[in-house]
Structures are given as structure tokens and as C-alpha cells.
Amino acid sequence: MSVSRRVLLVSDFFYPNPGGVENHIDQLAQCLVSRGHKAVILTHAYEGHAGWRYLSNDLKVYYAPRLPFYSQVTFPTIFGSFRLLRAILIGERIDLVHAHQSFSVLAHESILHARTMGYKVVFTDHSLFGFADGSSILTNKLLKFTLADVHQVICVSHTSKENTVLRACVPPGRVSVIPNAVDTAKFWPSGQPDPPDKLTIVALSRMVYRKGIDLLNIVIPEMLARHPNLHFVIGGDGAKLPLLKATIQRQQLAARVEFLGAVPHQAAREVLVRGQIFVNASLTEAFCMAIVEAAAAGLLVVSTSVGGVPEVLPAHMIELAEPTPSSIIEALEAAIQKLPQRDPWKQHAEVQAMYSWPQIAQRTERVYDAAAASARDDTFVGRLKRYHKCGRWFGKICCCVAAVDYMYWCWLDWLYPANGIAIAPDTPYATDNLQETSLHHA
Structure with a gap:
């Protein structure tokens, strides 16, 4: 099966958890598949959902063996998900990673590891944050570290763009505004007249x-x-x-x-x-x-x-x-x-x-194209220079984290060579028998 782009969408928030981010990822992935791309989703395991599953339109979802500790956000391990993510990226032949939501730990970790492996990365921010309280300060610092090395950023409104640019010190030229959409085929008026007395x-x-x-x-x-x-x-x-x-x-x-x-x-x-x-x-x-x-x-x-x-x-x-x-x-x-x-x-x-979701998918494709065409210095030294600008002391910490991540990747590459990772098929064979499979051997 020939596809024009192979995208991994990553977030702690996905089905069966209800919410706007979850619906956005699902609808965007479905539209990307319909437009001829390969889309794969990575999230954490939910009760009754573990391993990998195929949703409609042959959309593949990996439910990683990580437990949430607060509001469906997984506990940060920094390096704990690298081995599994590497196996998915290689096995699915991914060429671009699209992470979602600024308080998704899995999204932040995936951006770090994907950049270490040299993948193009896009990030979508769905929320607004303040600047004064402790949790916002910590989240903003983490976002500044993460977005220092992504290729493109998407925000769902102009207000959200202003907020993200201020919080993460991202150049406005790298931030696109693409709103959410609604599947109007699922939301239509009742057709019945309003009751006069109620x-x-x-x-x-x-x-x-x-x-x-x-x-x-x-x-x-x-x-x-x-x-x-x-x-x-x-x-x-x-x-x-x-x-x-x-x-x-x-x-x-x-x-x-x-x-x-x-x-x-x-x-x-x-x-x-x-x-x-x-x-x-x-x-x-x-x-x-x-x-x-x-x-x-x-x-x-x-x-x-x-x-x-x-x-x-x-x-x-x-x-x-x-x-x-x-x-x-x-x-x-x-x-x-x-x-x-x-x-x-x-x-x-x-x-x-x-x-319209097809319009949103088309606009997102243009952001993917811009990320893929980026000619910036993506060498390890170039990455360290970007991280070093995150702050006098915080920048040095970011560089240390990136260096350890790079060494861990080299160790994984030696211990588990890429040519030993099985390539996954683009479409399921006997889908009824492939609904759920363990990830613990990845």
C-alpha cells in the first residue's frame, strides 16, 4: 500500500476517555487515512484496552502499558517509554510524529525521543495556561524545553497561539492556527417544533x-x-x-x-x-x-x-x-x-x-509539509544549541537530558538493532483475530 506520509499521533488522551482532545485526534487520524496517509495512534492503556487495536478505517491504536496517576496523565519516566516508542516508529515506518496536549506526559517524552532519533515533529496545543501558579510555571518550563526542538506548532485559536508563544518562547512564525471541527453528520437538529409550554x-x-x-x-x-x-x-x-x-x-x-x-x-x-x-x-x-x-x-x-x-x-x-x-x-x-x-x-x-474535518486535515497536511521541508540544523550539536537557549541554568539541564537520551538511544540501537524489529503491515490481516495483542515484548 503506497501512502504519502506516515504519521504517529501521540497523547495520553484518547478513546475510551471522553473529551475534546480525544475526539480531535480520532477525527484527524481518520481523515488522514481517508486522504491516503498512514496514521497510527499511541496512548496509554485504559481499563479493557491494552496492546494494540484496529478501529474503523484500519486505524491502528497502540495502548502502551503505562498507568495514569492523575486525570489520565501517565507518571513521568523520561526514558521509560523510549524502547517501545522506537519499536513503533521503526515497525510502522513512521516519518513524522504529531504530539498533542501540553499536559500529556507521553506527548512530551515522545517528542524528546523522536527528535533524538531524527524524526520530524509537530505539536498541537489544545489548552490555555496561566503564568503565576506553581503548576503553570512547571508546565510552561517543560513546554519551553519540549518546543525548543519541534519543527512546527499548531494551536486551536489565535488566543491559544498568543498563550503558547508567550509560555514557551516559540517564534510566532513556527506556530499555525488550525481550529477544531465537528462531524456535522453526527450533530443535526431534531426537526421537531419546540414545545410551546416548556x-x-x-x-x-x-x-x-x-x-x-x-x-x-x-x-x-x-x-x-x-x-x-x-x-x-x-x-x-x-x-x-x-x-x-x-x-x-x-x-x-x-x-x-x-x-x-x-x-x-x-x-x-x-x-x-x-x-x-x-x-x-x-x-x-x-x-x-x-x-x-x-x-x-x-x-x-x-x-x-x-x-x-x-x-x-x-x-x-x-x-x-x-x-x-x-x-x-x-x-x-x-x-x-x-x-x-x-x-x-x-x-x-x-x-x-x-x-469541516476534511478541511482541517488538509490544513494540517500543509503544516506536515512545512515540517518535512525544514532545513534547519538538526544535528545533535544543533539540538543542544537550541536547548541551551532555554535559560541560563535550565538550558544546561535540558542539554544534559538530551545527551543522556542520545546515549540511551545508541545503547538501544546496539542492543536491539533496527533490522531485528518486525515491520508491521499497513492493513490488518484477519482483523477479527487482531483486535488486541500484547506490547510487553516490544
Whole structure:
């Protein structure tokens, strides 16, 4: 099978874990395969998912034997994944590595090892980070080290680009802005007229602090008090869910608020079309896939105006609010007034024209081409020069890590020669019997 590019996409976040990054990687990989490329995904093992599997379109996923220790992020080992990654890169005949998400340990380690082996590397950042708290400072330092040696960087919004350039000191010319997209074939309006005596607002997100659940905890009771015909449908799970449930129970509003718990992505459309308005109260967002999916399903969107959110939808589809309860309530009231003018199918067609995965894949290909055509000094000395610029003392530490990684690679090359690694087929033979295979002998 002849393919024009062979790409390994790496992240701690992938199916069966739900989320925007997971969906982005899956959709991008599927589109790359459809466009004639070879795409392989590397993530860590999940419960019930280990070894390697073939998904639809012959998309191969390696579930590496590494356990997550916090929010599906694997414990950093720096060199522990090198042997397995090397076997995958050689066995799959990869020519470019595309890592995703700045707080994915597996992504950072894979960038280091891939660059040590001389591969072209692209990185996509999906989130915004601050500059003041301890965790942000550590993450930004790590990102500065990692991105010092990548060939191209992709951000999902212009706000995200500015954030990444400042955090990692990356030249803006190496950073491209490519938004997420939505598979509009999976998100379409219900086609049924809105019930005249019932108004439903949908909230669908992880129940964590960053998603503004504390704001919704104030907004929901106030909106229910103002509108007797109003109901809320809330999907998602997380640490803040008990807080929200306790408030609803205490104020005796359980009959008008339905909690669905965790909602698989394939069931999201069924939840969305139960309402007329979608609310997103996030405190920080680089892009926010959820509001695009809601708009594609024909809902009016109310969202906090944070991060890259103002770039995502045109004004007639969204009401923006400050991340305060009063501002969100005001935006919800404005959305309710706009409901009679809503045309779900026209809105669906507009979203379809704006956000298409084939278009996103095509734009990503151009970034791959730019990375492949890079003529910079990629010798080991050239890499050390780039790492040394990371800081007076931190730069020297980066150089030491890169040097140890290089020596480890030389040792692996001597102990496990590349010609002894089996070349994997491009398509599965007897797929039914190849659904899962151990990686422990890699």
C-alpha cells in the first residue's frame, strides 16, 4: 500500500476517555487515512484496552502499558517509554510524529525521543495556561524545553497561539492556527417544533472547577425562579457534581433539573436536541468543541467569553458573557428572547460550512509539509544549541537530558538493532483475530 506520509499521533488522551482532545485526534487520524496517509495512534492503556487495536478505517491504536496517576496523565519516566516508542516508529515506518496536549506526559517524552532519533515533529496545543501558579510555571518550563526542538506548532485559536508563544518562547512564525471541527453528520437538529409550554437549557461538560460549575451552581436556581416553564438537562461527571446536586436538592428543584451523569460522545447529540439553549460556563477555554457541536445541533449557545471562545461562532449563534453569575443570567435571558428567530437547519448548514474535518486535515497536511521541508540544523550539536537557549541554568539541564537520551538511544540501537524489529503491515490481516495483542515484548 503506497501512502504519502506516515504519521504517529501521540497523547495520553484518547478513546475510551471522553473529551475534546480525544475526539480531535480520532477525527484527524481518520481523515488522514481517508486522504491516503498512514496514521497510527499511541496512548496509554485504559481499563479493557491494552496492546494494540484496529478501529474503523484500519486505524491502528497502540495502548502502551503505562498507568495514569492523575486525570489520565501517565507518571513521568523520561526514558521509560523510549524502547517501545522506537519499536513503533521503526515497525510502522513512521516519518513524522504529531504530539498533542501540553499536559500529556507521553506527548512530551515522545517528542524528546523522536527528535533524538531524527524524526520530524509537530505539536498541537489544545489548552490555555496561566503564568503565576506553581503548576503553570512547571508546565510552561517543560513546554519551553519540549518546543525548543519541534519543527512546527499548531494551536486551536489565535488566543491559544498568543498563550503558547508567550509560555514557551516559540517564534510566532513556527506556530499555525488550525481550529477544531465537528462531524456535522453526527450533530443535526431534531426537526421537531419546540414545545410551546416548556423551555429546556442543556449543560454538557465535565463537572470540574475549570468548567465553571460553581457559576452554574448559582445560575441554575436563579433562572428556574425566574421562569416557571424552564428545565435544565445536565450531563457530565466529576468532582463538582455532588455540589450541584446538593444545591438542587436543598432548594427542592429536582423535578426541574435532570442529571444524566457521564454521557458518551456518541450519545451527545441525543442530549443536545432535548433543549433549545446550550450553556457553557468555562473559566478557560482554548477553543471549546462543545459549543460548536451544540450549534450544529441547532441550539442557541450561551458561553463565557474566555480564551478563544469569541473566535468560534458568529454573533447570531452565541450570547457571550463574563464569567460571573449575573452576566451569564443576562446572556441566558437574551438567548431566550432570540429563540423565536432561531432557524436550526440554517444554523446547522452554516456550522457545516465553517468547520469541516476534511478541511482541517488538509490544513494540517500543509503544516506536515512545512515540517518535512525544514532545513534547519538538526544535528545533535544543533539540538543542544537550541536547548541551551532555554535559560541560563535550565538550558544546561535540558542539554544534559538530551545527551543522556542520545546515549540511551545508541545503547538501544546496539542492543536491539533496527533490522531485528518486525515491520508491521499497513492493513490488518484477519482483523477479527487482531483486535488486541500484547506490547510487553516490544
